[in-house]
Amino acid sequence: MSDQQDRIYATAHQQVTRFSFDDTVVRVFPDMIRRSVPGYPTIIDMIGVLAARYAQPDTCLYDLGCSLGAATTAMATLTADQGNRLIAVDNSAAMIRQAGTLIAETGQSERVSLLEGDVASMDFEPCSMAVLNFTLQFIAPDKRDALIQRLADATLPGGILVLSEKIRFADDAENALQTELHHAFKRNNGYSDLEISQKRTALENVLIPETLADHEARLRQAGYREIHVWFRCFNFISLLAVR
Numbered sequence: 595m596s597d598q599q600d601r602i603y604a605t606a607h608q609q610v611t612r613f614s615f616d617d618t619v620v621r622v623f624p625d626m627i628r629r630s631v632p633g634y635p636t637i638i639d640m641i642g643v644l645a646a647r648y649a650q651p652d653t654c655l656y657d658l659g660c661s662l663g664a665a666t667t668a669m670a671t672l673t674a675d676q677g678n679r680l681i682a683v684d685n686s687a688a689m690i691r692q693a694g695t696l697i698a699e700t701g702q703s704e705r706v707s708l709l710e711g712d713v714a715s716m717d718f719e720p721c722s723m724a725v726l727n728f729t730l731q732f733i734a735p736d737k738r739d740a741l742i743q744r745l746a747d748a749t750l751p752g753g754i755l756v757l758s759e760k761i762r763f764a765d766d767a768e769n770a771l772q773t774e775l776h777h778a779f780k781r782n783n784g785y786s787d788l789e790i791s792q793k794r795t796a797l798e799n800v801l802i803p804e805t806l807a808d809h810e811a812r813l814r815q816a817g818y819r820e821i822h823v824w825f826r827c828f829n830f831i832s833l834l835a836v837r
């Protein structure tokens with residue numbers, strides 16, 4: 595079951611605990627992410643479009659921090675009959691369990707390997723596409739350079755990384771405005787001020803955003819030849835990095 599409405603922070607919690615991708619979150623995840631991330635459905639659709647454009651025949655495609663496999667399914671659907679193997683990884687056992695059920699329902703299980711594991715410590719096979727769709731932000735900052743470097747090293751010439759992140763802005767006024775606009779988006783999607791504020795507390799020191807410049811510098815340093823911002827809404831962006 596993962597089709598319930600997100601009401602996790604609707605009532606006052608005595609103590610707001612650190613956000614984690616457990617069973618409670620899995621049950622509401624599709625609703626939570628759609629109402630929390632501006633443009634999420636578009637980003638998923640466009641990951642499919644990017645797969646159709648950049649996935650090379652008979653190569654691996656990675657979905658890292660796959661949650662319920664939305665990006666995996668988009669990539670699999672738009673690369674049918676190309677001989678690609680999809681490797682979807684998440685370190686939440688609850689997510690992986692439910693992702694397995696959902697991917698089986700799409701009939702794509704044969705091409706998809708679902709792995710429970712930490713993407714910050716895994717070795718990558720040669721691949722033509724990797725997706726980090728709102729995952730890097732949850733990985734300890736001191737592990738991010740090494741992860742992106744290992745991914746860049748595993749990516750075939752002409753292959754890509756799609757990196758989507760919540761970002762912060764170096765300028766305090768800009769940061770405050772973009773954060774306020776994101777909260778207005780959440781309010782417009784039915785979240786109350788209490789829900790917004792408790793979720794924000796739960797995400798503190800769990801989701802650690804960096805600036806666009808930080809992301810671009812890391813990607814360039816790792817050896818990506820081209821870096822494009824292809825999606826942006828308020829403090830949410832998605833980058834296309836070409837190897």
Ligand SMILES: C[S@@+](CC[C@H](N)C(=O)[O-])C[C@H]1O[C@@H](n2cnc3c(N)ncnc32)[C@H](O)[C@@H]1O
Binds near residue numbers: 684714726
């Ligand atoms: C915001 S969700 C990603 C959404 C998903 N990519 C999508 O497009 O629907 C972040 C996911 O990253 C996973 N995650 C966080 N840290 C991870 C790590 N070190 N290794 C693997 N997965 C991780 C979480 O369990 C969670 O499922």
Ligand SMILES: O=C(O)C(=O)C[C@]1(C(=O)O)C=C[C@@H](O)C=C1
Binds near residue numbers: 630728797
């Ligand atoms: O809800 C928020 O305020 C968020 O920052 C959104 C966000 C994300 O960017 O990953 C945070 C956690 C949930 O997984 C879903 C969405």
